[in-house]
Amino acid sequence: MQIHVENLGKKFNRDWIFRNLSTSFSANQSYAITGANGSGKSTLLQTLAGILPPTEGKLTFLQNQKTITPDEFFRYLVMATPYQELIEEFTLIETVTFHTRFKPLRKGITTKEFVELIYLPKAFHKPVKFFSSGMKQRLKLGLAFYSDTPILLLDEPTSNLDKTGVTWYNQQIAQNLHNRIVIICSNQPYEYEFCKKILHIEDAYVNVR
Numbered sequence: 001m002q003i004h005v006e007n008l009g010k011k012f013n014r015d016w017i018f019r020n021l022s023t024s025f026s027a028n029q030s031y032a033i034t035g036a037n038g039s040g041k042s043t044l045l046q047t048l049a050g051i052l053p054p055t056e057g058k059l060t061f062l063q064n065q066k067t068i069t070p071d072e073f074f075r076y077l078v079m080a081t082p083y084q085e086l087i088e089e090f091t092l093i094e095t096v097t098f099h100t101r102f103k104p105l106r107k108g109i110t111t112k113e114f115v116e117l118i119y120l121p122k123a124f125h126k127p128v129k130f131f132s133s134g135m136k137q138r139l140k141l142g143l144a145f146y147s148d149t150p151i152l153l154l155d156e157p158t159s160n161l162d163k164t165g166v167t168w169y170n171q172q173i174a175q176n177l178h179n180r181i182v183i184i185c186s187n188q189p190y191e192y193e194f195c196k197k198i199l200h201i202e203d204a205y206v207n208v209r
């Protein structure tokens with residue numbers, strides 16, 4: 001899997017959020033998008049995901065040298081972000097069943113094993129509306145880690161997690177990088193220290209290093 005970006009730019013109203021970004025994202029590589037609050041990290045992530053249309057430039061998705069059309073691209077990625085809502089009326093098991101109709105879990109992982117991996121076996125039949133914010137975050141991250149997709153996109157992955165949750169995040173991410181493009185928006189180095197490439201946004205310029 002590859003994502004190619006040519007002269008990508010996004011503006012809201014008259015303000016350019018980022019501009020002139022040309023780079024590539026490849027499987028088995030992890031990338032961090034960094035920058036101050038409001039610098040455009042989430043906007044860039046959502047543009048790369050095909051959720052926000054770019055204002056200028058070109059985004060190409062390739063799987064085994066074949067181009068994937070933009071309306072098919074969502075099938076190849078999974079995202080966990082603070083602005084993504086869970087369905088509050090669903091129980092944990094209903095949430096997992098619903099999610100996996102569209103994005104199955106990786107081969108060999110049962111629903112029962114999945115809820116153990118996210119440390120929520122006691123909440124199997126609990127409605128999500130009664131989950132704490134940390135429980136919701138573990139559920140979102142778990143669905144992202146264990147869905148069988150070649151692209152994993154995370155925004156502020158440890159928000160709402162306590163110290164144990166952060167340790168859990170670091171263990172889980174290390175086990176779920178293989179064969180994937182992983183892109184993480186963050187201002188917390190402990191969330192992305194394993195990333196070999198950094199895209200730092202400042203004044204609408206993206207410095208790739």
Ligand SMILES: Nc1ncnc2c1ncn2[C@@H]1O[C@H](COP(=O)(O)OP(=O)(O)OP(=O)(O)O)[C@@H](O)[C@H]1O
Binds near residue numbers: 036039042
């Ligand atoms: N839909 C929108 N319409 C207009 N402006 C927007 C929209 N979404 C975001 N912005 C603006 O774009 C800029 C970048 O926002 P973005 O959320 O991408 O930043 P961020 O780096 O992810 O911030 P944070 O670290 O606080 O999460 C901000 O000035 C924000 O107000």
